[in-house]
Amino acid sequence: MEVPRVSQADLSTLLAFYRDGLLEDTIPFWLEHGLDAEFGGVQTSLGRDGELLDSDKSTWTQGRFAWMLGTLYNTVEAREEWRDGALSCLGFLERHAFDDDGRMLFLLTREGQPLRKRRYAFTEAFASMAYASCARATGRQDLGERAVELFQRFVEVSIDPGTVQPKIDPGTRPSLGIGPLMIGINVAQTLREDLSHDQSQGWIDRFIASIETYFCKPGLRAVMETVAPDGGLIDHFDGRMLNPGHAIEAAWFILHESRVRGGDSSLTELGVNMLDWMWERGWDEEFGGLFYFRDLHGGPVQEYWHDMKFWWPHNEAIIACLLAYCLTGEGRHLERHSMVNRWAHDHFADPEHGEWFGYLHREGRISVDLKGNHWKGPFHLPRMQWYCWKLLEEYGG
DSSP states (O other): OOOOOOOEEEEEEHHHHHHHHHIIHHHHHHOOOHHHHTTOOOOOOOOOOEEEEEEEEEEEHHHHHHHHHHHHHHOOOOOOOOHHHHHHHHHHHHHSSSSSTOOOOOEEETTOOEEESSSSSSHHHHHHHHHHHHHHHOOOOOHHHHHHHHHHHHHHHSSSSTSSSSSSTTTOOOOOSSSSHHHHHHHHHHHHHHOOOHHHHHHHHHHHHHHIIIITTTTTTESSSSTTTTTTOEEEOHHHEHHHHHHHHHHHHHHHHHHHTTTHHHHHHHHHHHHHHHHHHBOOOTOOBBSSSETSOOOOOOOTTOOOOOHHHHHHHHHHHHHHHHHHOOOHHHHHHHHHHHHHHHHBOOTTTTTOEEEOOOOOOOOOSSOOOOOOOOSHHHHHHHHHHHHHHHHOO
16 A cells, blocks of 8 residues: 655545555454454464464453454444454453452463463553453443453552562662553543543543653653653663653653643643654654664663664654644644654555564664564554544544
């Protein structure tokens, strides 16, 4: 599918580009190759043509695909195959993903036997979104109650002071990470959208305020990934490391909140600033595309994959730039949207077999030609296509 050249006059063409890419390429690829008719759920470790490479199942991807299919059912068309696929992933989680302590496992065998558990509660976050979208799709109150319960568990484990299991000894070097806050915004927005959850607004405000207060550094034109508990800089590798993709994803969650609130000027300003700062730091002026990690001061980064190009930051940037344009009308956002959209589709998309490759070397050469693994699955790309399509519908594309 040819990538349209974007201008104000071409937004209707762009709308069709995202809609058709989602409905005719991305979702059919995963429904055909990923859904497990025997044991339930979705298998995501797929080769270029959909060949199964590994049958183990990440619980993140079960929740994410259930949310995506449920959202399509709720917002596009009531297709049985979408609802059934969502409920297959949700049922697999319900049967197999919960440990004896109520926490969720991270990796299971194809049949559902436990393999791995992580200290993070992001599995609970994505499962909450899945239960919420399926509650809306089915009208089942019990699924909605489960969604709220899992969100509360996510907050307890990932946000509440004193309960977060630290990665670094807090007695030696206490720190805060932006990840739980940004994911918290998105989950709370989902509960509000699908369940009309009355407490979501308060959580969204709290998460956004924490990001602005502790992680946004206007003087440095940067959004930090990790800070001290008071928002101070930590002058070590981890503390100086910037993650443009994460920050830009957080930016569009905040811009989305502005959109929901009718164009809240303070939220728009915050989201646009975050996008501007991290675009400037993340965009590769030599080869194009977004770097994975950068150093706050332009120094070396310890992670060896720091200059690779991953699929998901480009998905987030495509959304963020288009959303910033729709909210502000400023041409630079549309120009950047065109830049990242074209670069990503020129390098990640696979016109022969469908879907996107996930991992490229800096210059855009394919590192590995798989379409999925325990991290990459049917989430970031279809979410981007769906969101941009619906955004352009709303703004008259």
